Amino acid sequence: MAQDAGTDTAAVIDGEGVRRRDFINIAAVSAAGVGGLAVIYPLISQMAPSADVLAESSTEVDIAQVQPGMAMKAVFRKQPVFIRNLTPKEIQEAEAVDVGSLRDPQTLAERTKEGKTNWLITMGVCTHLGCIPLGAGEGEVKGEYGGYFCPCHGSVYDTAARIRKGPAPTNLQVPDYEFTSDTVIKIG
């Protein structure tokens, strides 16, 4: 020990060499740093959706009552889902659009299930800042493209729920869903 201390002092006087203390210093500060980061992780992660919130992530809906030209609202993850039975005219209007001219180019077929193009199932959450667009309820305005109209900042969606006008950046989101029978869908 005494000798080590002696060498240390010599190194300091010379102004060169790595002392044991430098090593201990770096090791201690790094350990504290890594430990600190390890503690921050759970502090940040606790903010993310908790297990019970994530567990709400699937719903079954019976759609037998929805006639062509009608729509219903379901709830998925505490947010509205629009389930709409398109009329042949609405389908035709959606398919007549030049996809290249759209802000978020998608065809109606891409937004519905095969053989079920009349069932347009989307989140009822405007992709601008999250208001609920009008058009799924009885007698609500559907906007100039016949789909949905968001009153908050004036986004207009067409009969495939694609964004056509206003500030929203993307089409109404299509959630993951499947037909468990001809009249029941499972969302999520």
Add this chain to the structure above:
Amino acid sequence: MSFPWAKQYTPKHPFMVWMDEKLPLPRLVYSAVGGGYEVPRNINYFWNFGFLAGFCLVIQIVTGVILAMHYGGNTQVAFDSTEHIMRDVNYGWMLRYGHANGASAFFVIVYLHIFRGFYFGSYKAPREMIWLLGVVIFLLMMATAFMGYVLPWGQMSYWGAQVITGLFSAIPMVGEPIREWLLGGFAPDNAALNRFFSLHFLLPFVILGVVILHIWALHIPGSSNPTGVEVKSESDTLPFYPYFIAKDGWTIGLFLIIYSLFVFFMPNALGHPDNYIPANPLQTPAHIVPEWYFWPFYAILRSFTQDWLFIIPAKLMGVLAMFSAILVWFFLPWLDKSPVRSGNYRPLYRKFFWVLVLDVLVLGYCGGMPAEQPYVLVAQIASIYYFLHFLVIVPIVSSIERPEPLPYSITEAVLGSDKAAAPGDKA
């Protein structure tokens, strides 16, 4: 630092002498807000708003801590507990109306305080740090007020939370995960309400801390004044106590009269009736508006209806512009290169200052209106002008303007030339 002629704390009572040796807190208070702080003798009423803002913070903390004793931060009870405060708790209505209107009063005062800074060039060297800390306080206030407004869990609370957290989803790639992380869910719900309550309780104390730094930074160069000429001699200043304490006390009285008119006679004038409807995640109110003090910034947000240069989405641009509208204040001390501080001696700057005031009022008006024409177009023009003011007009004016002659000193500005000021000299 302080001026060499500032009075020193000299305790007389033996207890205070003892105290001064162990913990010189009275000494600190004396030289910060007592007879030991020397202030330019010519400051006008615009210098009262800082003190008033501090008073508002105290009102908010006192009423807020008490409200928190009766409020429940859970979606099941939040709305009902707010009504319980209004109907059942003794004087609960007074505390709640005092807190809600206190927030509005706080913003009125702070806006006047900020615009005082714009006009008199208070942000210029050597006071940049005071200004920067002030902008930080303003940002914290906005966050606090936003989260407070969510707490009663009415329709505007809910949809305000939805729209404002929706702003974050504009960030490319990581936006949606960030929003879910902030909310602790896919839409505002219990997790969000509960954390907003926790943060709404915490942030005012953070604000208090930054206010202390703001005043600390202020006491290094000392207060500015309407001439913008720095203090030169003892005849330029007066001690804070008793002169300016008395003046501040008088405006606190005026403030309390106006504040009480709101709290007791029109407590809901500045609020929105939809917030007395319990939050309903399945129905958006026809017209969502934030509280009035956010309107100018909300108008800027909504001004972007087209994708910018065909690449940056309108939504992202709106969000960037809204935040930049405040962040640009951070650069003001360096954008304004004029060595003359006060607008009183800057003929050209003065005119543009008033245009800016008008512009912000127009933005505020449009922000409170529905997103329809002509409001959107007017707001777009006003938004462009807002940024032009700070980024183009201020730098250009500060380099081409010819300022009016400044008085030699504060004393001269108050009493006329030194000759006229000399007592007994009738010349």
